[in-house]
Amino acid sequence: xxxxxxxxxxxxxxxxxxxxxxxxxxxxxxxxxxxxxxxxxxxxxxxxxxxxxxxxxxxxxxxxxxxxxxxxxxxxxxxxxxxxxxxxxxxxxxxxxxxxxxxxxxxxxxxxxxxxxxxxxxxxxxxxxxxxxxxxxxxxxxxxxxxxxxxxxxxxxxxxxxxxxxxxxxxxxxxxxxxxxxxxxxxxxxxxxxxxxxxxxxxxxxxxxxxxxxxxxxxxxxxxxxxxxxxxxxxxxxxxxxxxxxxxxxxxxxxxxxxxxxxxxxxxxxxxxxxxxxxxxxxxxxxxxxxxxxxxxxxxxxxxxxxxxxxxxxxxxxxxxxxxxxxxxxxxxxxxxxxxxxxxxxxxxxxxxxxxxxxxxxxxxxxxxxxxxxxxxxxxxxxxxxxxxxxxxxxxxxxxxxxxxxxxxxxxxxxxxxxxxxxxxxxxxxxxxxxxxxxxxxxxxxxxxxxxxxxxxxxxxxxxxxxxxxxxxxxxxxxxxxxxxxxxxxx
Ligand code: GDG
Numbered sequence: 001x002x003x004x005x006x007x008x009x010x011x012x013x014x015x016x017x018x019x020x021x022x023x024x025x026x027x028x029x030x031x032x033x034x035x036x037x038x039x040x041x042x043x044x045x046x047x048x049x050x051x052x053x054x055x056x057x058x059x060x061x062x063x064x065x066x067x068x069x070x071x072x073x074x075x076x077x078x079x080x081x082x083x084x085x086x087x088x089x090x091x092x093x094x095x096x097x098x099x100x101x102x103x104x105x106x107x108x109x110x111x112x113x114x115x116x117x118x119x120x121x122x123x124x125x126x127x128x129x130x131x132x133x134x135x136x137x138x139x140x141x142x143x144x145x146x147x148x149x150x151x152x153x154x155x156x157x158x159x160x161x162x163x164x165x166x167x168x169x170x171x172x173x174x175x176x177x178x179x180x181x182x183x184x185x186x187x188x189x190x191x192x193x194x195x196x197x198x199x200x201x202x203x204x205x206x207x208x209x210x211x212x213x214x215x216x217x218x219x220x221x222x223x224x225x226x227x228x229x230x231x232x233x234x235x236x237x238x239x240x241x242x243x244x245x246x247x248x249x250x251x252x253x254x255x256x257x258x259x260x261x262x263x264x265x266x267x268x269x270x271x272x273x274x275x276x277x278x279x280x281x282x283x284x285x286x287x288x289x290x291x292x293x294x295x296x297x298x299x300x301x302x303x304x305x306x307x308x309x310x311x312x313x314x315x316x317x318x319x320x321x322x323x324x325x326x327x328x329x330x331x332x333x334x335x336x337x338x339x340x341x342x343x344x345x346x347x348x349x350x351x352x353x354x355x356x357x358x359x360x361x362x363x364x365x366x367x368x369x370x371x372x373x374x375x376x377x378x379x380x381x382x383x384x385x386x387x388x389x390x391x392x393x394x395x396x397x398x399x400x401x402x403x404x405x406x407x408x409x410x411x412x413x414x415x416x417x418x419x420x421x422x423x424x425x426x427x428x429x430x431x432x433x434x435x436x437x438x439x440x441x442x443x444x445x446x447x448x449x450x451x452x453x454x455x456x457x458x459x460x461x462x463x464x465x466x467x468x469x470x471x472x473x474x475x476x477x478x479x480x481x482x483x484x485x486x487x488x489x490x491x
Contacts, residue, residue: 002475003262008057010478014485018179019153020060021146022051023167024160025106027064029083029092031071038070040085044376046400047160047185049260050473054481055090063145065106066094078148095145097138104134110163111335117197118162118186119301120421121394123340127198136166139206143170150175156484159210161185166202169209181212181484183255186397187423188220191230200231208234208245211487214255214480216398216423221252255479256423257398261472264407265465268380276381284368286385290325290450293386295379295401298331298371300344303392303419303436308351310392310442311366315359318447323364330370330382383408388449390417391424392436398423402431406468412458415449427467430460 011020028048030041042048055062066072066079075081075094082088097105108131116123142164146157159167159182168180194200204227207213215221221241229236234245241252267273281287292311296302311327329352335341348369356365374382383389389405399422406416406428418424418431425433432445452460 001470002472002478004053004260004474007474007478007481008053010481011054011057015058015156017154019150019155020055020058021063021149021155021157022055022060022160023063023142023146023157023164025065025110025163027067027071027092027094028052028055028062029081029085030068031074032068033070038073040074040083041068042084046257046259046473050257050477051158052084053474054477056084059090061091061093061149063093063095063142063149065102066096072096079145093145093149095141097141101134101138101141104128104131105138106163107335107338109135112338112340113197114162114165115186115301116340117193118189119395120187120189120193121301123300125196132199139164139166140170142167143174146171146178147174150178153177155179156181158183158480158484166206169206172209179484179487180210181214181480182207182210183214183257183480184220184397185216185257187395188215188223188227190223191227194227195230200227204228204232205245208232208243208250209248210250212251212253212480212483214253216254216256217426218254220397220423221254224252251483253483255476256427256471257400257476258468258471258473259400259403259407260474261407261465261469264380264404265410265469267377268384268408269410273377273380273384276377277385280378280381280385284326284328284370286326286328288324288326290321290387291385292325292327292446293382293389293405294327294329294331294392295374295382295389296331296391297334298341298345298348299334300340301393301395302331303394304329304331304344305347305351306394306436306439306442307390307392308348308355308367309439310436310446312355312358313439313443314446315366317443321450322359322366323361325366325387326368327366328368328370328382330372330374332373333371379404380408383414384411386414388415388417388446390446391419391422392417392434392442393419393422394436396422396424400424402428403468406461406464409461409465412461412465413454414461415452415457416464417445417449427471428464430463 028043079094083092112126116125154177157180171178234243243250352367352369383405391402402424416431419436420433434442434445
C-alpha cells in the first residue's frame with residue numbers, strides 16, 4: 001500500500017542527483033492581502049495534495065502561474081520563494097502573465113478550445129489564431145522559467161495538464177539533460193473529434209516530445225494512440241503502449257488519480273467536523289429525512305442542469321418524498337467571463353427557480369443553490385451529511401468529488417450516484433451508475449437509492465472504501481515517478 005511516507009522514501013532513495021521540477025498552471029501556495037496583512041493559503045485539489053509531499057521530500061522546484069494579489073510582494077527577483085512558509089523545504093517559482101496572456105492562453109486556447117474539444121458535452125470549441133499565439137508564447141515562458149533552473153543539471157520535469165502541450169517540445173529542443181513526464185487530467189477524445197482542431201499536428205508533436213505521457217484510464221490512452229495513428233507519421237506499438245516519432249519514444253500509460261484517503265477519512269470522523277455539521281445544518285435548515293448533495297466547480301461538463309431535471313422528474317414520479325428531502329447544490333462559479341459559462345449560470349438560476357416554484361409549499365422548496373467557496377472542513381462536513389451524493393458529469397476525466405465522498409464516509413453510510421461517463425466509474429462499480437441524459441432512469445435511481453437497506457449501503461460503501469484506500473493519491477504519484485525513474489539518461 002502506498003503512503004505519504006513510502007512516496008517520500010522513494011524520492012529520497014532513488015532520485016539521485018536529478019532535480020525534480022513540477023510545472024502546473026495552478027500554484028501550490030498563494031499569497032493574498034487580507035486587512036493589510038499578507039496571508040499564505042495552500043491551493044486546493046488532488047495534484048497539490050499529492051505533489052506537495054513529493055516536493056518537500058526532494059526539495060525540488062515547482063513552476064506555476066502567480067495568482068495571489070500579494071504574490072509579487074514575497075518573491076525574489078527571479079520570482080522564487082521557499083515554501084511551505086512555516087517550514088521552507090522547496091522552491092516555488094512563479095511565472096507572471098499579463099491580462100492579455102491570461103485571456104488568450106488560459107481562457108482562450110486552454111478553456112474555449114481544448115477543454116470543450118476533449119469533453120463530449122456538445123459545446124462547440126472556439127479556435128482563435130490570437131489565442132493560439134498567446135498559448136505558444138506562454139508555453140515558451142514556462143519553458144524559460146524551467147530552463148533557468150535546470151542549467152547544466154540533470155532534471156526530471158513533471159508537467160501537468162492541457163495548458164502545457166507545447167512545453168515538452170520547447171524543453172527538449174533546448175536541453176538534452178531533461179526527462180519529461182506529462183499528466184493529462186481530462187479525457188482524450190476519439191480521432192474523429194480531435195480531427196477538427198486546426199492545431200492538432202503541433203499539439204501532438206508537443207506531447208510526443210515527452211518521455212512519458214499519462215492519462216486517467218486505458219480508454220483515453222487508446223484514444224490518444226488512435227489519434228496519433230490517424231494524424232502523424234509515427235510507429236505505434238499497442239502492446240507496449242508507446243509511440244516512436246522521429247527516433248524518440250513516448251511511453252503512454254494509465255494512472256488513475258485519487259485522493260488522500262487516510263487523511264480525509266480520519267479528519268471527517270473528528271469532533272471538529274461534527275461541530276461544522278451542526279453549524280451547517282443550522283445555517284441551511286437541513287432538518288430533513290434525506291439530504292441530496294451536489295458539489296462541483298460550476299462547469300457545463302458536470303451535468304448540473306441534468307441533475308436538476310432529474311430532481312424535477314423524481315418529484316413528479318414519487319410525490320411521496322415532498323417535504324421529506326432537500327437537494328443542496330454547492331459550487332463555485334468558474335471561468336465566468338467565457339460566454340458558455342455565463343449561459344450555464346443563467347440556466348441554473350432559471351431552472352432552480354422554476355422547479356422550486358413548481359413544488360414549493362409554505363415551508364419547503366426542494367432545491368438550495370449555494371455559490372460560495374467551502375472551507376475544507378465544510379466540504380468534509382457536507383460529505384458526512386449527505387444521504388445521497390450525486391455526481392452526474394456528462395464527461396469527466398476522473399472526478400475527485402466521488403472519491404472524496406467515499407473517503408469521508410467512515411460511518412459506512414451514504415449512497416453515491418455516479419455518472420457512467422466519469423473515469424471514477426471504472427473503479428467505483430458499487431456506486432449507482434447513471435446516464436445523466438436518461439432522466440427517467442436517473443429519477444428511478446434516486447428512488448432506488450432511498451430504498452436500500454442499511455446493510456446494503458454499508459456493503460457497497462465498504463467495498464468502495466477499500467478500493468480508494470489502496471488506489472490512493474500516493475499510489476498515483478508513486479507509479480508515475482517509478483516509471484520516470486526507469487528512463488536511462490541518454491548523454
Ligand atoms: C479536473 C478533471 C479530474 C470544489 N468546490 C470546492 C472544492 N472543490 C474541490 C473538490 C475536488 C476538486 O475541487 C474538483 O475536482 P474534480 O476532479 O471533481 O473536477 P475538476 O476540477 O474538473 O478537475 C477531473 C481532476 O482534474 C484531477 O485530475 O478528476 O476529471 O476535470 O477536490 O473537493 N474544495 C473546497 N471548496 C469548494 O467550494 N475546499
